[in-house]
Amino acid sequence: MTVTAAVERFLDSLTAATTRAGYAETLIRLTAATGPHHPVAALRPEHYAAVMDHWNTAAAATWNRHLSALSRERVLEAALADREGVAALSMRKLGKEVGVEAITLYYYVPNKDAALDGLVELVVSRVTVRPVGEWRAWAKAFAESFRVELLRHPALMPVVATRPVATPGGLRTVESAAAALKEAGFTPTQALHVINAVSTFVVGHVLAEAGPGSTDNPDLDLADYPVLAEAMAAGLGSPQDHRERFELALNALLDGLDRVRVGSANT
Structure with a gap:
């Protein structure tokens, strides 16, 4: 599949997606269709809006709003709220919680160790x-x-x-x-x-x-x-x-x- 075809398929499904779970599913499908070493799979979060703006302005705005709501603090808050505790924490599970695939999550928290370090910081920061x-x-x-x-x-x-x-x-x-x-x-x-x-x-x-x-x-x-x-x-x-x-x-x-x-x- 070419990059153009993969992006077009991605945008078709994204336009119809209305939930965070839908956005996550489209990313999973895109990665599965192109393979982990395909150029599309290597796109970073800041590239998504630009790519989609070229193909579909409305979809770009929707996805950009979704990404703008995501931050390192939001990712850590989701990890802190996990009822199963840090022992069961995984990047895949955390990504699902905030509505993105792990490849996007790594942009905010590079790995599990960084997430754990961030949780310590988050708890200490709440002591005012x-x-x-x-x-x-x-x-x-x-x-x-x-x-x-x-x-x-x-x-x-x-x-x-x-x-x-x-x-x-x-x-x-x-x-x-x-x-x-x-x-x-x-x-x-x-x-x-x-x-x-x-x-x-x-x-x-x-x-x-x-x-x-x-x-x-x-x-x-x-x-x-x-x-x-x-x-x-x-x-x-x-x-x-x-x-x-x-x-x-x-x-x-x-x-x-x-x-x-x-x-x-x-x-």
Whole structure:
């Protein structure tokens, strides 16, 4: 099949397509008709509108509107909303979710690793606390907001716990916090240690809080453990208890880190 014939067939089906699924199906048919090494299959998203404008102005406008609504953030939002979790994430599945074939999706997210890195950035970006004012106050507010955001997406915890910040957006967030900590009296190395200590504390706490063993076990026999039994009766393991133990440990952590800052200033 020639490029012209393939594009004409593509436009014929595209004109009749009215849904995102329809657009995706036409791309699949086009790729199947031409083969993965055919010039048409190598077209990038920014080329589609130009090609279609040459053959069919109305179809070009329709497809261009569809592509303009697609962005890296929208792709990541779709991945974050996937109910099956990141373990089941695939580029083909993600492309289907946003209404495009994988060959188009790669333009926004090059591979699965880039998608996972982007998910870490996306979650961190939703923590709106800024490093302004007294360092303990904003660090505590950041930790509390980070915990809330992570609890909204427990399936993402293995990714956040094992993937360091690697995207430009994530690195800007780290740089901003590190600069504020340096201004507060920490050395650059200490500033990064503080950021690591606070973030890993939050991640570890949420892993325990949202894990499969985080709920009370009504069948647990505590007859031989009176102190544990009393604590359980007082609400150990309840949502309120999780908040209180988080705050207790966070305050202790920040107290200890502040002594490092003071010690650095006195040397």
